[in-house]
Amino acid sequence: MKKALLPLAVAMAIGGLTACQNTNTNTVEPSQQISPFIAQQQAFEQLTSQFIDDLWQLSPTWALYNGKHVNDGYLEVPNEQSRSKTLDFIAKQQAKFAAVDTATLTTNQQIDFELISNLLASMKWEITEFKAWQWQPSNYNVAGGFAQIINEDFAPLDERLASVIARLENVPAYYQAAQASIDNPTLEHTQLAIMQNKGAFSVLSDDLAAQVAESGLSDEQKALFTTRFDLAVKAINQHIEWLANLESDLKQNGARSFRIGEALYEKKFAFDIQAGMTGKQLYQKAVDDKNRVQAEMAKITKEIWSKYIDTPIPPNDKLAIRQLIDVLSAKHVERDNFVEEVRKQIPELVQFVNDKKLITLDPTKPLVVRETPAYMRGFAGASISAPGPYEKGGNTYYNVTPLDGMSDEAAESYLREYNHWILQVLNIHEAIPGHYTQLVYSNESPSLVKSLFGNGAMIEGWAVYTERMMLEEGYGNFEPEMWLMYYKWNLRVICNTILDYSIQVKGMEEQQALDLMMNEAFQQRAEAQGKWRRATLSQVQLTSYYSGYREIYDLREQLKVEQGDDFDLRKFHEQFLSYGSAPVKHVKQLMTSN
Template sequence: MKKALISLSVAFALTGLAGCNDSANAVSTTTTTTAANTQQAMTLSFADFSQAFIDDLWQLSPTWAMYNGKHVNDGYLEVPNQASRDKTLAFVAKHKAQLATFDQKTLTPNELIDYKLLENLVNNFEWDINTFKSWQWDPSSYNVAGGFAQIINEDFAPLDERLTSVVARLEHVPAYYQAARDNIANPTLPHTQLAIQQNQGAFSVLSDELAAKVSASGLTAEQKQLFDMRFSAAKAAITQHIEWLTALEATLQTEGARDFRIGEALYEQKFALDIQAGMTAKQLFEKAVADKNRVQAEMAKITADIWSKHIATPKPEDDKLAIRQLIDVLSANHVKRENFVDDVRQQIPELVKFVNDKKLITLDPNKPLVVRETPEYMRGFAGASISAPGPYEKSSNTYYNVTPLDGMSDESAESYLREYNHWILQVLNIHEAIPGHYTQLVYSNESPSLVKSLFGNGAMVEGWAVYTERMMLEEGYGNFEPEMWLMYYKWNLRVIANTILDYSIQVKGMGEEEAIALMENEAFQQRAEAEGKWRRATLSQVQLTSYYSGYREIYDFREELKTEQGEAFDLKQFHETFLSYGSAPVKYIRQLMK
């Protein structure tokens, strides 16, 4: 799952959160207001402070609020200029000062976790703007499509009301893209190319279909006229921006571009802020290398047991070669490319039935899960992902985005389908849907702490999804079929390899061919999957480690409790208690449950 599609704290801070109005003097007034802010915080309970923090954040970024189901000012599009960044830094200074007034020793365990999450959040805001500066070198962070799609596609209010917000939001699209071009300096080539692709996808949102909806709506004649004018200006602004990016891409290709690798110092800093795992990135990398060897040994055992069942020739002495050959034979069992999305859709009820029959966790049948083709403006990063509602709109649909294979060549499509074969496609659906991301995010929305629900930890979210894959097989999903376990281990090995790959590329300077070799020869991935992962690793940093980090912490914690509690251990109770704390870092959930 691509975490930018879930409303997590990491989704916020690429271009600055604040709007452009009345913010030019935000930083200059910080010093004079700090004392007042501190005095105000001293009179607040921590619960009051947390709510005030959230309310201030939604004023700072109405779009982020909207993604979480809180409709503060849907018609306002934040312009990512210097005034916006200054206003965000003023927000950081104010709330850092207020946090400092609380004695952490007097907070309850739940409050202390919320404290740590809010502290980490403002530190992340500040670090991204002042140190990481992705707003300069990542052109793909600028795209207006998501906010418009949220308003148009989510049925949270009458259509005319939502279209009124669309008309208002269109006003600042030209200024938004002008600010983007003013910001972009020394960008990377991969992020520039992704920006072109995804902004072209914006026309699938700002489309003739939208214009027809407005024309047929109950908006006034003046509103419709204003829409026509702003709609044309917005499309022209996007077109101009794509043309500018295309010219920039050509220059970067001929003259050279910034390296997409961020290096060890920035990587460790980002890892600490994003993962919050209680270990360094280097330590996690070393742990992953050891785990890779263990999983490969398990795969070698299974291969030896079932080789003659599938292949008539003698098994090679080289274990990795034998594993690869057996996986290649088994991978021919896959769906047809034209049925890929439909097959995913058909598997969901089967997973629901298994979870309910085994009483693994309570599923809420009133929280819709909709399998859909990935919208065009979201394509190009991950083949499958979850778009979940926030805690303010708990009853809204959760979308399981599955990218169809229409745009692939026959060769690429076959490679992709062999990767997501009969067995692995089921594991993918466990991960993304039942009882993985979809289930965890439903529970997160029910957490009594808005802080934990809104500002969740990506490693916990991804780790839960990875944990459920193994848990389901341990409970008998797939009838303990060795082929299923072999393919699961292959999938799990990819999670482990993600950590090795990301660290090796971003810190150690690993190149494309070496990375492809690691994924194909050590993790037994298909060429298309390996090439896609290389692309993803050039576009993100640290996020690929979240899967393995969270998984190991959750699984190890569960096994520890099983040893301590013996026959009294209840798996369903463990799952529901664990998820009741929202999307908090695993190390903090562990503290609460212990």
């Protein structure tokens, strides 16, 4: 009902504004005069809309990833001039928003204001203080934008290929600027850059050249493609060679540490997580939760030990848990069927969610399980690539990395980690009703700000929350083995926070990290080694899972108590997701303000 009143109020405001232009202002009825609050709210909507438009003009590639096609053929060159241009943009936008009287805004608008303010401050901090553009060579890779144009069917192929041709023009300048920007990098990000830039040739490939040759483009366009394509390939190869020389130098003479330290960590945590607590406070909370979850796992282990193991249970709880998990983990899919098994489980999850009426799923929004593209590999084994709010009907890709590049030993370790039970939990997290579902809802949010500038802790936290929620609702038939493996998975989420803070702030070394993950979180060696690698390549992001999960779960439990018998789980889920990907503390404010 409240939403229905707003258009009428706006219409009355417009009518009042027109009337106020009459020279005889004394004849205007009070009901016709525009409300100052409504005028401020309208002005704010115009300001945010203009901000988004200006941002896309500044960064057409960012727009492209969100499904907004402003200038797909333009590849920004990451040089000092572009950074200065961005800082100038930030200063002008901050000045505009500083003039807003937030007291006149609706609660929803106040949250949009905070999100934009945080985004601008974060952008400035990234350039002027954090300076990852200097020490993270993996920031530079042209493949993503080209892949977005080539693989997404948002326009006729010839039109998209024309954008590819235009975009190819700046590839040589792009890598020249990258090399000029890189200074005192880490060895780890340099090695990642080499691997991922080699993966760029899975996009700028012979298949692309064949598409152009067979297209309806003119002979002149095709010739231009060939010229620019060859120059782009040459530039990428030269950059890979440059990086390889840099890698050798860093190995010989030493490199910058990947650890960012407490001061930078806390600032990045505040910008990225927006949790209302410090990184250190979250770390301490995670340590307490680790002990609680381990106690739950010990109870289940004692309950089902004799079902699987004939020898007496060890008095050491962690040793007993580890031994039982090792036995259970032998039940897993064959390595060659890993991707196909993921694909097979998706309809089963859809059926369960629909039968239990946990949340409304939109069958018109495609979810495509695919092998992770080469240019995206080396960071995570599974991920979601979702369309932005401007292309709501586009494919959402569930990227699953096949195991064909692993040794037999590494593959077996990986499969034991993603065993029969945990693979199901993974698919809940990444797909149904986790990331895929949340991002579909986010695109439908009436607030474009909340959809576009999503909070990672809310996004990851939702995916983690759904894992427990699905088991609570009977997924897995309350099988103790499923709950044991869920707790193992959840313990990994908790230890992600402990690991990230300990590595980046407390100086944790690799063996200590492996001990934490293998002996405290009961992970397989391959998974632990992969997580160590990930923790050296990212900062703060690993804490987002636990932070968001705790906030969402605690909010649900609070509302269950307050609403009693009136609490409806599906209603909670759909209302929670209706606000886009805003930080949980803001979603809580919206859900409890009425």
